[in-house]
Amino acid sequence: MADTQAITELSKRRGFFFLSSDAYGGVAGFYTFGPQGAALKANVESAWRDRYTVKEGNREIEAPTIMPEPVFEASGHLDGFNDMLVECASCGESHRADHLVEDVTDIEDAEALPNSEVADLIADHDIHCPNCGEPLAGQAVENFNLMFSTDIGPGGDQPGYLRPETAQGIFVEFPRLKEYARNQLPFGVTQIGRAYRNEISPRKGLVRVREFTQAELEQFIDPEEDEPNLDAVADVEVRLYSAEEQNKDDGGYLETTIGEAVEAGVIANEWVAYYLGISQEWYERIGVDMDRFRFRQHLAGERAHYASDCWDAESELGGDWVEIAGFAYRGDYDLSKHGEYGDDDFTVFKQYDEPKTVERAVVDPDMSTLGPEFGGAAADIADALRDLAARDPDAFDGDEVTVDADGETYTVSTEVADFRVEEQTESGEHITPHVVEPSFGVGRTVYTVLEHAYREDEVAGEERTYLALEPEVAPTYVGVFPLVGNDERLTDLATELVRDVREAGLSAEYDDSGNIGRRYRRKDEIGTPFCVTVDRDGVESEGETTVTVRERDTTAQIRLPVDALVDELTAVREGRKTFDDLLDSYERVDADTAEA
Template sequence: MSDARAITELAKRRGFFFGSNEAYGGVAGFYTFGPEGAALKRNVEAAWRDRFTVREGNDEIEAPTIMPEPVFEASGHLDGFDDMLVECGECGESHRADHLVEDASDVEEAESLPIPEVEELVAEYEIACPSCGAALAGRSIEEFNLMFATTIGPGSGQQGYLRPETAQGIFVEFPRLKEYARNKLPFGVTQIGRAYRNEISPRKGIVRTREFTQAELEQFVDPDDDDPPLDRVADVSLRLYPADQQEDPDGEYVEATVAEAVEEGIVASEWVAYYLGVAREWYDRIGVDGDRFRFRQHLPGERAHYAADCWDAESEVSGVASADPTAGDWIEIAGFAYRGDYDLSKHAAHGDDDFTVFEQYDEPRTVERAVADPDMSVLGPEFGGRAGDVADALRALAERDPSAFEGETVTVEVDGEAVTVDTDVANFRIEERTEAGEHVTPHVVEPSFGVDRTVYTLIAHGYGHDLIDGEERTYLSLSPEVAPTDVAVFPLVSDAALEEVADDIVADLRAAGLSVAHDDSGNIGRRYRRQDEVGTPLSVTVDHESVEETPTTVTVRDRDTTAQVRVPVDELAAELEGVLESGGSFETLLAGYDRVETDVTRS
């Protein structure tokens, strides 16, 4: 069985994830996380929050998932997400009608034209299907927007959309967030939440869905002054797959530390490089296999026009760990983009608020500035309703070209018409002003993580087989930090005395904050296997010795190796917590307690 099939089967059978609404036939692109999957995902989110929010000193917000249309006009999603598809009547291929028109004619931005007009252009330029050459004239063009539309309020209401990414919720609230940050750059805002895309064709199960969870950080920086704390991750080694290597048939990975990647210019942005390092460490911590992981640079055509540099984190999910970058099945699990001031500038242009930060200079600066201060008592009577526009034009001209005010009169263009006024009336002068600082539109560095795909990766990378006493075993080698259940507790046999001890241990461990499973059904081997399959790192078994000897001891079994140690119940909770916490290991138990000699063989 392929890894993908085995994982899907395990996910369904053991409650990690499965298609939603199956009782009603299901809907493509929607998945429900069952108890194990929801716990795993929750733990991944908590680990992300710990690393990217808490440890970076950032702030997390929670914005609505439904936002009004103007937000997406500003962000570009309304146009950019809108595809005009025309389907060929001969071969059935779908193509972007706007692209075809742009290629065949000198029409630009066909995307912004109304559908009937594009249909006419297709006919007028006798555009043929790029795949089979059949004429496309007369075919109807389907409009498809990847955003889910909804109506806000009763009646016709206000047009709204489910957000296609969590990021806009941060950008749009920037004016308040910068106040909260007391106008000091740099600062970072995170959000973990659902986003929605009405995918044409959802595929690959949980990897590409119509509703999914993102964990995003928007790091706002001053492009001139703010540098990342690069030294913290300087020595983290990265497997990089730069664009030039991707375009070369014999392309190879470039292994470099964060410091080297910056020095050699492989990663253009220091901020991006910093977060590649942070992410690499984090992925390692939650259990992503470094041999099946890489950072891939976007190819020039793939990159959004505003992104100076963009890298994706990718994981291999079919079981192939190869030095050949073209081998294996890679999925994108995070993106790291330097977005410049694109997002905030867009919202500044469309929205009402101030999307800049005022940065004070160390010393106030005296600057000379050419200004026009038109005499409105003259302009008013002369130009009537246009007086304001004339004054604005004069002020703009003064800033742009002070020399225009050297003559007796000055001419500006208002509504395409030349308007001449006396220079005296324009009241032009060079003004000396003291400036305490300047308004800066912050640049944005955006590490954006797909939580569902990360969960899938952890299952794929943790998935393992071995033989225990000749019997095949499936186990999930999940990191203790993200495993759905911390520890399982079993009475070795159905015996009231053993069960009582086991029940007490369950209560104690739960009181200590651990996630505990209890299972007394079936023989002990069967119960170990159940827990192995859902990735429970530790199992505690109460046996006869537990109730016969003093002090009371129990065995603790390690999921991956099946090794066991005998630990006094009094010390159990503290010892288990030690193993489970970030950086902990079963090795410490092996070193501190008697190993239980069993004749169980593992191969």
Template sequence: MSNESPSAVAADALERTSERLVELAKRRGYFFQSSGAYGGVGGFYTFGPQGASLKSNVEDAWRDRFALEEGNMEIDAPTIMPEPVFEASGHLDTFDDMLVECPDCGESHRADHVVEDNTEYEDAESLPIPEVEEVIAEYELVCPACGAGLAGQAVEAFNLMFATNIGPGGAQPGYLRPETAQGIFVEFPRLKEYARNTLPFGVTQIGRAYRNEISPRRSIIRTREFTQAELEYFIDPETDEPDLEAVEDVEVTLYPAGEQAADDGEEIRTTIGEAVESGTISSPWVGYFLGVAKPWYDAVGVDMDRFRFRQHLAGERAHYAADCWDAEALIDGSEESQDSEQRESTESSSGYWIEMAGFAYRSDYDLSKHAEHSEDRFTVFRQYDEPKTVERATVDPDMSYLGPEFGGDAQTVVDGLETLAERDRSAFESETVEIELEGETHEIPLEKTGFAVEEQTEAGEHIIPHVIEPSFGVDRLVYTVLHHAYREDEVAGEERTYLALEPEVAPTFVGVFPLQNDNELEALAEAIAADLREAGLAVTYDDSGNIGRRYRRQDEVGTPFCVTVDYETLENEETTVTVRERDTTDQMRLPVDDLAKTLSALRTGEIAFEDLEE
């Protein structure tokens, strides 16, 4: 890796990196605020030609590692889903942030962030709303925008989902999905068939998600529309175990909840195997995916000296998560980033930490909820090693009695009797059995229920799988990759800005230039560019301005290599070109006949530029 650690970067350069990066991103076509012709709208960004390519390359790298290499399937579900999906998942009731509105300027703010930024409270999100209101009053907290007092202002729960209507007339309410996961969970009854009803199996999805953030900020770090890459891995918690040997030696920096709560708490440097064995990472499955993710982050360009896994505190875990670890990256503390968000970023002397991914143990929460609210089956059959003889309580109700007695509710009564027999046999020990129906208790004679306890031989049982979820924020990762790749140096007495992007994800891999505006040079350069494109490489052709300026342009967008066609190319017996490496600016002459093959090997890492002379 060519990334430098924070200690190797001058402090003054570090503090201005974010500001300069955002300016570079706009100028060179990485990302910029959307709808600029109409004044822009907060929380929505457009990825330009360079950014869209970088984002696509990152997504392809994720797909290769977490779908193809792991043997998982991929789906593409709709971004709008009907209201019952989110009733079942709990998002309608629990997917809220705390909002406080300034009485003077009308600006809305995350109340828990206002508290965390200005008091000693580090986990205000876990406090009840009345207590947050008391803290705001006690500390006389003010509006971050205009300085007006917020004491006495109501703090309200604000649901982050975008609402819409499906079809005309608003007959069917729906929501833009706040996560791609629900699109996987609701299709589980069909997806398990594709997996031949065999656990474990994984389903991935890369797509858009939407959250109506109260105060989006920090360019593409916190937006209202973003891309997620998620894996839902379904397991049998009693029998399935991960291949920990494959990742046990992966070295990681961990920040467990206990260390965060301690006055002298600090990060722990260990291995995945040691962390799982000691119980620091309680779930071996979560440990496995942390071990898979760490080298992948390294490969796409995240600086490992500015990377860690932080465990969620109890108060900040999502409603579905039994445990969760975030992959975090350290970003500099520039002026645009001073309004710290404590839940997702912890202040550091050299910057702040942002969440790039969450690795959650969701247990059977999601599938159980959808099984409860829907009419489908969210279970998988677990085969026993040997058939078992078990006692089962059954009912065979007398419908000639229930029909006249309960009319259209007779089937509801039957369902209630079946559930009661399964859960509480003692309810059938009296002469009558009590059933609740629309808030009223009804007594049914025992002989009319057909209750019996029978011995049955079973080959297995239906279980609801547990879910392990690695959920990656693609936009935040793109920002981190750009931020960690940002460099400033001096070449031949001139200041230079460049992006040290990894070849695998760089939006343009090679620039091809004729040295001068010469018909023969231009024709050969265009032919070389065409050959390289045919070989599958991302190529840009540039014949504008002097060669130094062309190099600088490509350096600034992160192009790893540049090929220059000069007069020596035409004069030598063997046709060669000058190949320049971005980070070192070293140059080497290489034969044109082998150019595509050589550059392809450089992109995949099969060879290094400095080894080419050999």
């Protein structure tokens, strides 16, 4: 098992990720993905897109990363998107108060506690400033909004924010997206993109940063009719850490299947259960160690008020459990809020099987009376009367009715309001869809894949570090080497093979620097699954030209005809064959990989 320092050192040395703007001292919470890291990240995103967009039949969008202030007023981010801040009176350094408490106590989720209780815990445990060592007891724990603000256009009269999640870009475009879906539920919309959170104290490399990539799916459903294909995941085995078990002194994991968990009521929502099932299989597909993976249910204190059920996918990193994805049933909260604040229709028309005759309370205010009496407020009062009639018809039983409009209270005669109950024939109704949201942190997933793939062993008497990455996500799929760099026959063929492999859609790198063992080590350390070596035996043979193919994890080698190379490597990459199949089909080569 690798520690954080080992992963960070390897990542910087081999070009996976490193602190940005290092030439200017660096800025905490911002990281650059190097050539290997950018390729690994792109492959993880491609695998996510394949599973959650393509295979689920969903549609993908790309929304702006800056959005106007009213969007976040509607979503609640302006008022409620906060972390707990405590500032050192001595050095002025700011810290995440809940993290300080978690670091020195057994409390796993101090974020769910009230600010005052966290302040008391800081005092009770005599927690000191990590920067200067001075005690933090007595310092106020305050809310700090995590959004980055900006101005849209000159003059500063249109405030905006960098989005703290990609989800809002999907929600605000729902009125148009529903048209693309022909107003038929259910339908899903995905997005992979950047999000920004002005973290108080970024830490642990890619785990907590200020700019990051999210991969999110918003599944829009009719809660009365739409059901997921639970049979497809019923037998998927999962490790669950339920809220009930977390609240026990001796609570533990429930090793079960998705179907059994739903039947037992452990997972309350079938849509959430469905996405837990397909995500379990997806994480295994990209190389997450299932012995260091679990789904943890949110406790009541940490669950958003609009979420009826919420689970996190967590991976064990450096001895700590870290959230890498969240799965929430959000109800109709998001679309209802944007429908309230926005100027468009965030509902879907649901057609009845047969028309229905229903009684509806209606008002038809006498504007010739409302206008002279209330002036410019008349139209708003009329709208308020219609809303009240739909919501509470009994309010019109008396001679007068009271409504609120634009913060003012108005009293109107029921005769002027012209309230009545009518029979209406309706062919359908407008409903606000509910939302199921799987949300993935791409950077945290990449880091999980790196740490879980880290290996150390010994080959030919030498210590070796390598990344046992799945071929689907490995930054480079094939390394191609001439055994020696001063033989044009070997270098020309190696160059030609690199071109052929790349044209087949497989990533390949050419390397003729140093002895062959060192070249193997370099490719092992970045997780390259296969190395192809062009040697004199293969070129000078009387029959067909051959090369050796070495598998990373076992270092086993076979001799393969050049003409079959691309087809066989492609078959392994696509999962149609394994390297063991190739071992059974071709000549095995015994070689000292460190010195060959």
